[in-house]
Amino acid sequence: MDNKTPAVRMRNITKTFGPVVANDKVWLDIYRGEILALLGENGSGKTTLMNMLSGIYFPDEGQISIDGREVVIRSPKDAFDLGIGMIHQHFKLVDVLSAAENIVLGLHEPGRLDLEKVAERIRGICNAYGFEVDPHQKIYDMSVSQKQTVEIIKVLYRGADILILDEPTAVLTPQETDKLFAVLRNMRNDGKAVVIITHKLHEVEELSDRVAILRHGQFIGDMPTKKTNAQEMTNMMVGHAVSLNIERPEPVDPKPRIEVKNLTVRSIDGVLKLDDVSFTAYSGEILGIAGISGCGQKELLESIAGLQPTEGGSICYIEDNGEREELIGKDPLAIADMGVSLSFVPEDRLGMGLVGNMDLADNMMLRSFRRGRGFFTDRKSPKKLAQDVVHDLEVSTPSISTPVRRLSGGNVQKVLVGREIASAPTVLLTAYAVRGLDINSSYTIYDLINRQKQAGVAVIYVGEDLDVLLELADRILVLCGGKVSGIVPGRGAKKRDVGMMMTRLGGNAANE
């Protein structure tokens, strides 16, 4: 490369977790005044590598140098002392404290704590980089993007000039993402080294100066972003050529399947989660649900699945012959007893859809264990189903008696989706079906969902990646603060318009 000294030089970094080699002799250079995108599929070791830089893990082998000096990073504190700060995917903030209090938490500054002075410094940082945050606002009052801002300021406040962001855009709307990117560019121009971990290619292209790619824990290569393109990066990530188009077959003979009318849901704390929501989902169609996270998507799906107590409204299941049945007030067992075959792929795969400590066969049993009269369970058919799912969906697992928590994210999701579609559903609810999945697995899931749609299933697909929703869904229902902001056809919808509808009821009505 050129004669610049890298801010961080990682050499021969190896880290193993039991038999799993997470990083295998990885080389990586991070320069100041540059945004580096660290790209790779799930389980390729991106986060592990950065965790070693930020002191969470300690490498088994290898050397890290900061500004040409060899260092040992034993703890997050060591990392901070070296100016390295990491913003994790899951925020680590105390809800009942204010932004300023969270930011100074754990800092041992001499003298009395003067929150006003802290706030002043925070405002200084905000002005320098273009953040917007009120230092005295409580965390519980904040949106996800504001919380993320607090996390970033927390790191800057500690004087970090090497920033690592782990999938920062996963929880943001397009508009918030643009704001974040503007801030990150300001930091780069200020001479800081910025690393973002991601697997969204269009973000890499939009934001980064250089891209480094990991695959199966190994360093594959790095190059200036300008000199590459999405297809080449994908091929490097996956190791072979893949097609990046999502199919969208025309719906065949759509009939009303689920009719939701004036649905209202309150959380246990009395917060209105869904407010007068009405729509119809048709068979043979994918209805996409877009919205900022926490706008009622979870409550909507769980209401239909019989898991969420509702306050008002109705959810009707309409059979092919036009017979209608009310689902509200019934639990999942009662819904199944009615003969409604409703499958649900929840957001929380290991905490709700599957049992992490159980093996594949036992997880298959979750849906079917009541079958048969006797006192004892039938162990044979779940085993058979597990073998079929592993074979049909190409799940990579040592055996069907491996606990599912040991599988990678993509394989966990294949197991869950495989089980849910095995019961030949007429309605398929999916929440963030490809969250955290790599490209290969994501396309497998899109393909499975499309096949269900073609088989006449009414699919309700809650998604966070607007680009995917726009390519996959036949219609898109946009939620905003628990209300229906609008329903638009998927073909021809503009990302900008949907983004506006996510943040404001009715979307760009104000502009017209």
Added chain:
Amino acid sequence: MNKQSKGPLVHIVKRGSLPWYAAWGIRALAIVLALIACALVTTVTTGENPIQVYAAMIDGAFGTARKTWITFQNMSVLLCISLAVTPAFRMRFWNIGAEGQTLAGCLATAACMILLADKLPNWLLICTMILSAIAAGAVWGLIPAIFKAKWNTNETLFTLMMNYVATQLVAYFVILWEVPKGAGKIGIINQSSELGWLPQLFGSKYLLSIIVVAIATILMYLYLNYTKQGYEIAVVGESERTARYVGIKVEKVIIRTMAISGAVCGLAGLLLVGGINHTVTTTIVGGRGFTAVMVSWLAKFDPIIMIFTSLLLVFLERGASEISTDFGLNQSFSDIITGIILFFIIGCEFFINYKISFRKAAGKEG
């Protein structure tokens, strides 16, 4: 020269999974190390020959046919209570009230023997004892379960408190039924008539409880691993949200499982009073309700492995009390020995789950 910077001297790495023989190798090594540590402590503090001490321990547990029978009888009671707590533990319901649930079973058995002995034919009396002991244990388990299911109270505290309630109840009835008046204890119930005494099998007074518990162990193993209810328990234990998601009624499972847990404790109480001691005191369970927690955990909630862990704990207890009498040592000395051995056995689980790697002595050049 540039300074070779050093990593931390040791760091801890989580293992994937060990093959079973390596895991059992580590456990065997832990026992050997524990015995060596005990030998050192014995020699240093008492000057006794540790080999002799160990010989005495084995002698205490298995020295004569009678001692062996008693060891197995004690083991059967401990195993029975351990079986009782296991379904609750699999459900992540921390039932530490086995002491009280067993005591409730003891009290119910004794009540039948005292109050109904001359009113019912013996076979009917024994049937009543069985039913009431199991029912009493089940009720003692049900009370905290219902509170947990309806109002999400803390089951650990609740079951613990129920122990003291049971103890006080027994204390009350001991005074009420004391024989002779003023003795402060009940003494052997129906000593001359032997009414309500559980029958001896094959002429041995030890065999009944052993056989009953052996059957209970197999049933519990089948129940937990091969039945729909056992599967529901496992799902509720791992994740209540998953259970709700597939339509399992969590409250119902909690209540049903604790009823079973308490009922098996009640069975242990029946064996203790009707089959072994023929009396009831406040200390008849003798802390076995708590030892059972350890038996169950050490066996990772597997009823078959619990056979071995309960034997180990009973062996330690009987062996240790033998050495304190044989060598004229303080009773606390046997506690020390038991403590050291358990420390090693429980501690070795850490080495099964984690690996400790040391910094390589010669730093490799980069």
